[in-house]
Amino acid sequence: MLLIHCPHCQEDRDEEEFSYGGEAHIVRPLEPEALSDEEWGDYLFFRTNSRGIHHEMWYHLVGCRRYFNATRNTVTYEILETYKTGTQPTITGANL
Amino acid sequence: MKKYSAFSLLKNALSYHENWQKVWRSPTPKKDYDVIVVGGGGHGLATAYYLAKVHGITNIAVIEKGYLGGGNTARNTTIIRSNYLWDEASQLYDLSLKLWEGLSQELNYNVMFSQRGVLNLGHNLQDMRDIERRVNANRLNGIDGEVVSPERIKEIAPLINISRNSRYPILGASWQPRGGTARHDAVAWGYARGADALGVDLIQQTEVTGIRRKDGAVVGVETTHGFIGARKVACVTAGNSSVVAAMAGVRLPVESRPLQALVSEPVKPCLDTVVMSNAVHGYISQSDKGDLVIGAGVDSYNGYGQRGSFHVVEHTIQAICELFPAFSRVRMNRQWGGIVDTCPDACPIISKTSVQGLYFNCGWGTGGFKATPGSGYVFADTVANDHPHPLAAAFNIDRFNTGALIDEHGAAGVAH
Numbered sequence: 001m002l003l004i005h006c007p008h009c010q011e012d013r014d015e016e017e018f019s020y021g022g023e024a025h026i027v028r029p030l031e032p033e034a035l036s037d038e039e040w041g042d043y044l045f046f047r048t049n050s051r052g053i054h055h056e057m058w059y060h061l062v063g064c065r066r067y068f069n070a071t072r073n074t075v076t077y078e079i080l081e082t083y084k085t086g087t088q089p090t091i092t093g094a095n096l
Numbered sequence: 097m098k099k100y101s102a103f104s105l106l107k108n109a110l111s112y113h114e115n116w117q118k119v120w121r122s123p124t125p126k127k128d129y130d131v132i133v134v135g136g137g138g139h140g141l142a143t144a145y146y147l148a149k150v151h152g153i154t155n156i157a158v159i160e161k162g163y164l165g166g167g168n169t170a171r172n173t174t175i176i177r178s179n180y181l182w183d184e185a186s187q188l189y190d191l192s193l194k195l196w197e198g199l200s201q202e203l204n205y206n207v208m209f210s211q212r213g214v215l216n217l218g219h220n221l222q223d224m225r226d227i228e229r230r231v232n233a234n235r236l237n238g239i240d241g242e243v244v245s246p247e248r249i250k251e252i253a254p255l256i257n258i259s260r261n262s263r264y265p266i267l268g269a270s271w272q273p274r275g276g277t278a279r280h281d282a283v284a285w286g287y288a289r290g291a292d293a294l295g296v297d298l299i300q301q302t303e304v305t306g307i308r309r310k311d312g313a314v315v316g317v318e319t320t321h322g323f324i325g326a327r328k329v330a331c332v333t334a335g336n337s338s339v340v341a342a343m344a345g346v347r348l349p350v351e352s353r354p355l356q357a358l359v360s361e362p363v364k365p366c367l368d369t370v371v372m373s374n375a376v377h378g379y380i381s382q383s384d385k386g387d388l389v390i391g392a393g394v395d396s397y398n399g400y401g402q403r404g405s406f407h408v409v410e411h412t413i414q415a416i417c418e419l420f421p422a423f424s425r426v427r428m429n430r431q432w433g434g435i436v437d438t439c440p441d442a443c444p445i446i447s448k449t450s451v452q453g454l455y456f457n458c459g460w461g462t463g464g465f466k467a468t469p470g471s472g473y474v475f476a477d478t479v480a481n482d483h484p485h486p487l488a489a490a491f492n493i494d495r496f497n498t499g500a501l502i503d504e505h506g507a508a509g510v511a512h
C-alpha cells in the first residue's frame with residue numbers, strides 16, 4: 001500500500017485515491033507525420049520499464065484531479081519525491 | 097534417464113525409495129554453447145527441450161538466476177484454455193493445448209493436466225455479446241466452445257450464485273470443456289528432466305548480468321560466475337525482460353507489474369471446474385490438495401517487488417464471495433505476487449531482435465502458463481532456424497512499429 005504525497009494538495013493520501021499515468025517525461029512529437037514508423041512506435045509503445053529509479057505520472061483522481069510526477073523505486077516501492085508537472089526531478093538514477 | 101513406470105515404483109520401493117536417480121544433473125558450465133537460454137522458467141525449459149528434441153541442438157545451457165521454475169511458473173494459478181479471439185492468438189494457444197493433451201506421455205512425467213473445463217462468466221449485455229462473438233470465432237478456428245445459460249452454469253458449478261438479485265448477476269458464460277489446470281511445478285520439472293536427458297546443461301543460481309556482442313552479433317553472456325560463450329542467446333525472462341534486453345541495448349514494449357494470487361486452507365472437493373469473471377475480476381479453481389486457488393488483479397503501476405497492493409486482493413475476494421457465498425467462511429492460507437510483463441496488446445513477443453543471434457520470448461503477461469508447451473515449441477523453431485515459426489510470425493516485435501497489433505484485451509481481460 002503506497003502513501004502518496006500530492007504536491008498540489010500538500011497531503012499524504014492512500015494510493016486508492018490516485019490512478020497511475022505511466023512513465024513521465026515522454027515528450028509528444030511536435031510533428032508526428034514527420035516521424036518514421038520506428039520513431040512513432042517507440043513513442044507510443046516502448047518504455048524504459050526500469051528496475052529501480054522510475055519517473056512516473058500520477059493523477060489525483062478523487063482529490064484535486066490534477067496530474068503530477070513521482071520518482072519511485074520500483075523494487076522497494078519507496079517514493080523518493082513527488083513534483084509538479086512541468087518541473088524536473090531532483091533525484092535521478094545517476095545521482096542516487 | 098531411467099523411465100518412470102509402475103514397475104520402477106515397485107522396484108524402488110524395495111530399497112525404501114532411497115536409490116532413485118537424480119532428476120537432473122548439476123553440471124559446471126562449459127566454455128561455450130550453441131545456444132544459451134536465459135531464464136529457467138517453464139517457457140525457457142520447454143524451449144531448451146524442443147531445441148534438443150525436435151532440432152537436434154543439444155549443446156545448450158539454460159541459465160537461471162534462482163532455481164528452476166521459481167519465477168511466475170511457480171506463482172501462477174495454472175489455468176489453461178485456448179479460447180482467444182483472434183486467429184493468430186487462438187492458433188498459438190490451441191497448439192499449446194494440443195501439446196498439453198499429450199505432455200505427461202511425451203515427458204514421462206505426470207504434469208497432472210486436468211481438462212475440467214473453463215467458464216468465462218458474463219454479467220451484462222455487452223459481456224454476453226463479446227462472449228458470443230468470441231465463441232463463434234473459436235468455433236470457426238476449430239476450437240471447442242459453447243455459450244451456456246445460468247442454469248447450465250449452476251449444473252457445472254453447483255455452489256455458484258446465479259440469483260438475479262446479486263449486484264452483478266450472472267447472465268451466461270463461455271464454456272471450453274478442453275480447458276482446465278495442470279501442476280505448475282511438474283511442468284517445469286518434467287521439461288527440465290527431459291532436456292537434461294537430451295544433454296542440456298541446467299545451470300542454476302547463476303544470473304546473467306550482461307550480453308556480450310561483437311560486430312552487432314551475440315558472442316555470449318556475462319554471468320555472476322563468469323563469461324560463457326554462445327552463438328545464440330534466447331531470453332525467456334518474463335518480468336525481468338526489459339532489464340535483460342537493456343543489457344544488449346534493446347528496448348521492449350512491455351511493462352512489469354505484480355500480479356497476485358492466494359490459496360485457502362484445504363477443503364473437501366467442492367469445485368471441479370475453473371470459473372473466471374472479467375467484469376467482477378476474479379478467478380477460482382480447486383487444487384487436487386483441496387485448496388481454493390484464487391487469482392487477483394494486476395497492480396495498476398510498475399513494480400518488481402513480487403508483492404502487490406492489498407486493495408487489489410480485497411477487491412478480488414469481494415468478487416469471489418459474491419460468486420460463491422459459501423466461500424465467505426473459508427480461511428486464506430497464503431498470498432503472493434509474481435512480476436508479469438505485459439504488452440500493450442496483451443499478446444506475447446516471440447521474436448528475433450536487431451542484434452544478430454539474440455531472441456526474445458516475453459510479454460506473456462498475466463496468461464502465459466497455458467502457453468508453456470506451445471511457446472517453447474515455436475520459439476525453439478524460431479531460434480533454430482533464425483526465422484519465425486509460422487505461428488510465431490505475427491508475434492514479431494515489429495508489430496509495434498507496423499501497427500499490426502493483436503488486441504486480446506477482451507479474451508485476456510481478466511488476469512489469469
Ligand SMILES: Cc1cc2nc3c(=O)[nH]c(=O)nc-3n(C[C@H](O)[C@H](O)[C@H](O)COP(=O)(O)OP(=O)(O)OC[C@H]3O[C@@H](n4cnc5c(N)ncnc54)[C@H](O)[C@@H]3O)c2cc1C
Pocket residue numbers: 134135136137138139140159160161162163164165166167168169170171172173174175176302303304305332333334335336340355356357391432433434435436460461462463464465466467511512
Ligand atoms: C499470480 C499469477 C497468476 C497467474 N495465473 C495464470 C494462469 O492461471 N494461467 C496462465 O496461463 N498464466 C498465468 N500467469 C502467467 C504465467 O505465470 C506466466 O506467463 C508464465 O509462467 C511465464 O513463464 P516463464 O517461464 O516465461 O516465466 P518465469 O517462470 O517467470 O521464468 C523466468 C525466469 O527467468 C529468470 N531470470 C530473470 N532474469 C534473469 C537473469 N538476468 N539471469 C538468469 N535468469 C533470469 C527468473 O528467475 C525466472 O525463473 C499468472 C502469473 C501470476 C504472477
Ligand SMILES: [Zn+2]
Pocket residue numbers: 006007008009010060063064065066
Ligand atoms: Zn491532489
